[in-house]
Amino acid sequence: MTDAALETRGLGDNMPPEGANPLQDRLAEDHADLISRRDELLASAERTPATVDDEEMNKRFATLAKLLAALVKKTETTRVGEKEFFLAGGRQVDGWFKQITDPVKKAKTSLETRQTEWQRKVAAGRKRHGLAAWTARRCEIGFTASTPTG
Helix, strand or coil: CCHHHHCCCCCCCCCCCCCCCHHHHHHHHHCHHHHHHHHHHHHHHHHCCCCCCCHHHHHHHHHHHHHHHHHHHHHHHHHHHHHHHHHHHHHHHHHHHHHHHHHHHHHHHHHHHHHHHHHHHHHHHHHHHHHHHHHHHHHHHCCCCCCCCC
């Protein structure tokens, strides 16, 4: 498809503009107060002196630090609330795919268990056969010593 063809999109094409991020846009709109408060507090922090020289300045620093901490807490609480919808969706996706993988894993385990049992029987038979052949060969050549240890 050529660039010219891409530019011919018209009304009703149902495609968002290139580079659009509807989720980011919604979050910015819904939580503009957090962004505004962040900018306000960061501007206040920028205006603070490089050092604390007296008790009054120390109190102002403490107050600003509390306001910054409160904004962090509010933002984190808001983030967790916003994210829950997506986490719930993720759990639904996981559950949907587990209806495929869980029975398949169960069948695979059942097959492997039966396969392992058969392989053990074969190995035991080979060991018995090998010991019997070893004993027979020793008898043929006249040895009467004890059997080998395994």
